[in-house]
Amino acid sequence: MSNPTYQVLWPLARIQIEEKSPVKGLPDLSGKTIAELWDYIFRGDIAYEIFRKKLQERFPGVRFVPFAKFGNIHGPKQREILERLPQMLRDEGVDAVITGIGA
Amino acid sequence: MLRASELAESIGIPSVTMLGSGFLKQAELILRGMGKAMPIAAYPGVPMVDSEATFRQKVEEQMLPAIIEGLARDKLKPLAPRIVEPEPGSVVFEGTLDEVEQHFHDQLWSDGLPVIPPTRERVDAFLACTDRQADEVIAVLPQESRAADILSIAVNGVMAGCRPEYMPLLIAVVELMAEPQFRVEDAGSTPSIEPLIIVSGPIIGDLDLNSGQGVMKIGRQANSSIGRFLRLYLRNICGYRIPPGDGDKGSIGFTFNVALAENEPWARDIGWPTFGEEMGFAKADSVVSIQSVVSFTSPTYTSGADAESHARMFVEAMGPAFRHWCYSGVKRGLWNPLFVIGPSIAKTIASQWTKDQLRDYLWRNMTMPADKMEYMAMQAGAETMDFHELVKEGLIPADYIASDDPKREVRMIVKPEHIGIVVAGDPGRNQSRGYMSNHIQAPRTSRRIHLPARWPQIMAGVAGISKARGR
Numbered sequence: 225m226s227n228p229t230y231q232v233l234w235p236l237a238r239i240q241i242e243e244k245s246p247v248k249g250l251p252d253l254s255g256k257t258i259a260e261l262w263d264y265i266f267r268g269d270i271a272y273e274i275f276r277k278k279l280q281e282r283f284p285g286v287r288f289v290p291f292a293k294f295g296n297i298h299g300p301k302q303r304e305i306l307e308r309l310p311q312m313l314r315d316e317g318v319d320a321v322i323t324g325i326g327a
Numbered sequence: 328m329l330r331a332s333e334l335a336e337s338i339g340i341p342s343v344t345m346l347g348s349g350f351l352k353q354a355e356l357i358l359r360g361m362g363k364a365m366p367i368a369a370y371p372g373v374p375m376v377d378s379e380a381t382f383r384q385k386v387e388e389q390m391l392p393a394i395i396e397g398l399a400r401d402k403l404k405p406l407a408p409r410i411v412e413p414e415p416g417s418v419v420f421e422g423t424l425d426e427v428e429q430h431f432h433d434q435l436w437s438d439g440l441p442v443i444p445p446t447r448e449r450v451d452a453f454l455a456c457t458d459r460q461a462d463e464v465i466a467v468l469p470q471e472s473r474a475a476d477i478l479s480i481a482v483n484g485v486m487a488g489c490r491p492e493y494m495p496l497l498i499a500v501v502e503l504m505a506e507p508q509f510r511v512e513d514a515g516s517t518p519s520i521e522p523l524i525i526v527s528g529p530i531i532g533d534l535d536l537n538s539g540q541g542v543m544k545i546g547r548q549a550n551s552s553i554g555r556f557l558r559l560y561l562r563n564i565c566g567y568r569i570p571p572g573d574g575d576k577g578s579i580g581f582t583f584n585v586a587l588a589e590n591e592p593w594a595r596d597i598g599w600p601t602f603g604e605e606m607g608f609a610k611a612d613s614v615v616s617i618q619s620v621v622s623f624t625s626p627t628y629t630s631g632a633d634a635e636s637h638a639r640m641f642v643e644a645m646g647p648a649f650r651h652w653c654y655s656g657v658k659r660g661l662w663n664p665l666f667v668i669g670p671s672i673a674k675t676i677a678s679q680w681t682k683d684q685l686r687d688y689l690w691r692n693m694t695m696p697a698d699k700m701e702y703m704a705m706q707a708g709a710e711t712m713d714f715h716e717l718v719k720e721g722l723i724p725a726d727y728i729a730s731d732d733p734k735r736e737v738r739m740i741v742k743p744e745h746i747g748i749v750v751a752g753d754p755g756r757n758q759s760r761g762y763m764s765n766h767i768q769a770p771r772t773s774r775r776i777h778l779p780a781r782w783p784q785i786m787a788g789v790a791g792i793s794k795a796r797g798r
């Protein structure tokens with residue numbers, strides 16, 4: 225009995241994204257402003273409390289924009305918040321962002 | 328998380344994203360899809376099963392150094408190099424049926440079940456059932472940023488065991504998935520949503536969908552293969568694969584849902600609007616709807632000749648099944664319970680109540696203590712349920728804070744109009760079932776199915792095939 229063969233087509237689709245270069249880093253956070261972006265879950269409030277304390281001890285003048293300023297970045301108003309996020313970061317003079325927590 | 332970080336990076340602000348260590352592989356895939364290397368600070372293990380002391384220790388000793396290093400960017404892990412992929416529509420393999428199956432399994436292109444080999448001839452038969460061009464792109468879908476084009480729908484439709492004439496419906500399904508409110512970017516989250524397709528209108532008969540006994544069981548080609556298609560498309564085009572793929576983080580999960588069709592003649596006969604009509608469409612419209620499903624209730628048997636005796640049992644039996652997870656919807660102001668009601672039960676209820684009266688009863692009577700809802704939220708992820716804040720934000724009505732008694736009863740369903748009702752199942756038995764959605768992920772949305780001008784000819788051909796098969 226013959227065993228037929230099949231020529232099959234690729235089942236995926238073209239990836240349509242351009243690679244972007246990484247953003248330049250901040251070796252010294254002294255005097256910088258850090259934004260806290262939180263999804264209001266997984267004890268992020270405790271984590272940010274620790275970061276604030278420890279980073280202020282190590283980097284003089286570092287300042288934080290608290291997560292409450294932005295609201296829940298993964299909640300019911302996620303889209304509105306993310307839409308205005310770039311402008312909010314600019315308005316607050318933010319130099320770096322800590323985002324969390326995915327788990 | 329990574330999307331918020333990416334937004335900051337898009338205006339030149341460096342970021343670090345905190346993730347549980349179990350999510351690193353998924354993060355790698357998402358970063359690859361974004362086309363951008365960004366640093367991650369990983370929490371070792373699961374934050375919700377560590378004591379607060381251990382949590383604090385891990386954050387300080389392991390995450391804090393990763394945050395500082397990540398913002399400095401001195402050890403940023405580059406993206407994995409992109410492999411050169413085939414051109415869409417190209418032949419990628421030739422072999423026997425066994426060899427094709429093995430190749431598709433090895434490439435993670437199947438769902439673990441055998442697939443129909445997507446040969447050019449079969450794919451062309453699908454494309455012949457639409458007037459859309461094969462290279463038309465509906466949207467670029469996360470998380471792999473692939474172009475959801477008509478060709479990919481045809482190929483995956485073939486693989487899932489669909490018939491060519493399902494193609495207009497399959498296209499409408501992908502169009503719904505591409506709409507912003509579907510939130511396809513969240514389709515790999517841990518609760519593990521399985522989108523449920525609900526079909527309305529004349530196409531139910533055209534495609535021979537089952538709406539009767541065993542409606543949600545695998546067994547009828549259209550219901551089974553259309554449901555399978557959606558899951559296969561989420562795997563292949565979006566990249567939501569369980570290990571070794573790792574893009575789908577559903578913790579336990581369950582299998583795909585078959586497509587649900589309503590027994591529309593019965594619904595009309597008892598004087599209720601059909602599900603499709605309630606979604607805003609005309610009787611003559613063929614419509615596809617999608618909503619997420621995370622769980623379903625036990626088979627719910629109800630009896631009696633009055634409407635309330637059935638509705639009361641829905642509350643008694645289905646309410647507890649929704650009790651644990653409904654907080655996630657209340658907290659976001661939206662979740663969509665779906666009641667699939669057996670025809671004989673629907674007939675009894677419809678003799679006394681409209682669909683809206685049934686909705687109102689379920690909404691008013693499915694309640695639970697406020698403090699219990701808060702407790703459920705705390706279990707999932709240390710989430711708070713501040714009812715006052717939710718009312719202030721306009722997400723829930725003011726009656727959630729009618730008193731400050733922690734034991735006060737609060738509604739499990741935010742608004743009656745969030746409830747969906749479909750008449751389907753065995754007319755010869757008194758059984759119904761409830762389905763629970765995942766809050767704002769894939770809320771119930773509908774779309775008219777665009778049928779090609781030559782649909783009557785396509786259907787005439789199908790009728791000929793069915794006749795030859797003796798159906």
